[in-house]
Amino acid sequence: MELTGTTALITGAGRRLGAACALALARVGVRIVLHHGTSAADARVVSEEIQRLGGTALPLAADLADPEQVATLLPRAITLTGGIDILINNAAIFIPGGLRDTDSESWQRHLAINLTAPFLLMQAFARQPHLQPNGDTRVRGKVVNLLDQRIDRPRPGHVAYTAAKSALWSLTRMAALELAPAIQVNAIAPGPILPAADAPLEQFQRIAAATPAGCPGSPEAIVDALLFLLRHDYITGDKVCVDGGEHLL
Numbered sequence: 217m218e219l220t221g222t223t224a225l226i227t228g229a230g231r232r233l234g235a236a237c238a239l240a241l242a243r244v245g246v247r248i249v250l251h252h253g254t255s256a257a258d259a260r261v262v263s264e265e266i267q268r269l270g271g272t273a274l275p276l277a278a279d280l281a282d283p284e285q286v287a288t289l290l291p292r293a294i295t296l297t298g299g300i301d302i303l304i305n306n307a308a309i310f311i312p313g314g315l316r317d318t319d320s321e322s323w324q325r326h327l328a329i330n331l332t333a334p335f336l337l338m339q340a341f342a343r344q345p346h347l348q349p350n351g352d353t354r355v356r357g358k359v360v361n362l363l364d365q366r367i368d369r370p371r372p373g374h375v376a377y378t379a380a381k382s383a384l385w386s387l388t389r390m391a392a393l394e395l396a397p398a399i400q401v402n403a404i405a406p407g408p409i410l411p412a413a414d415a416p417l418e419q420f421q422r423i424a425a426a427t428p429a430g431c432p433g434s435p436e437a438i439v440d441a442l443l444f445l446l447r448h449d450y451i452t453g454d455k456v457c458v459d460g461g462e463h464l465l
């Protein structure tokens with residue numbers, strides 16, 4: 217799909233990997249609807265940077281834990297832009313908890329933000345008039361869901377997070393089948409790219425050093441995989457593990 221002149225909605229794009237993806241897509245001429253939750257100030261900075269580069273960025277706030285706010289997010293984005301061609305489900309929470317100590321609230325919150333929100337957004341995305349089946353095999357829409365390499369190698373400690381991401385991978389493949397050929401649906405499964413703010417840095421460094429690659433990945437590695445999937449018109453229902461081979465261990 218020719219990316220220049222298309223419009224993308226990226227969730228959780230105020231900071232970190234979402235912001236890197238927003239800037240990279242803007243650099244190749246994609247208009248960005250930059251969703252954020254609490255990071256309104258960061259989203260404004262990213263939007264200004266995109267505008268400085270000559271691009272278009274429209275910040276849009278929504279709490280993805282609230283299905284009513286999720287339900288209005290895509291219609292609001294469409295009203296602002298006329299239509300969304302690319303949906304990137306990047307926003308997520310990553311809160312530790314094993315099977316014994318994950319409470320119902322944490323479980324529900326992970327499912328709401330990491331699974332239900334991407335589901336509702338994909339549904340609203342696929343219902344847009346310009347993405348309906350019309351007998352044409354031309355790819356007109358793209359979805360990329362951010363997963364995690366740990367879905368291939370479950371480990372204790374993040375039960376709700378891993379279950380939600382695993383279900384999102386399942387949903388990715390179902391959506392790819394159902395929405396082809398007009399819409400392609402793929403995923404990126406990162407490994408250690410950026411350390412979590414609330415986890416010890418040494419732990420992140422130890423995990424990154426233990427990958428086959430022996431080091432952490434960079435946001436640019438995620439961006440490269442994203443651009444590859446968005447530009448490629450014969451891949452759907454697949455995932456790219458950007459994890460230095462961690463999923464193999």
Ligand SMILES: NC(=O)c1ccc[n+]([C@@H]2O[C@H](COP(=O)([O-])OP(=O)(O)OC[C@H]3O[C@@H](n4cnc5c(N)ncnc54)[C@H](OP(=O)(O)O)[C@@H]3O)[C@@H](O)[C@H]2O)c1
Binds near residue numbers: 227229251254362364
């Ligand atoms: N970083 C890594 O090394 C790594 C590794 C494996 C997988 N991943 C996956 O890659 C993606 C991006 O990673 P990241 O580390 O950049 O993510 P992150 O910083 O943990 O979260 C991304 C964004 O999600 C948004 N978010 C969370 N809860 C929300 C809510 N209730 N409503 C609205 N927005 C909400 C936040 O937006 P606000 O700040 O605006 O509230 C946050 O900035 C995630 O899906 C993550 O699971 C990342």
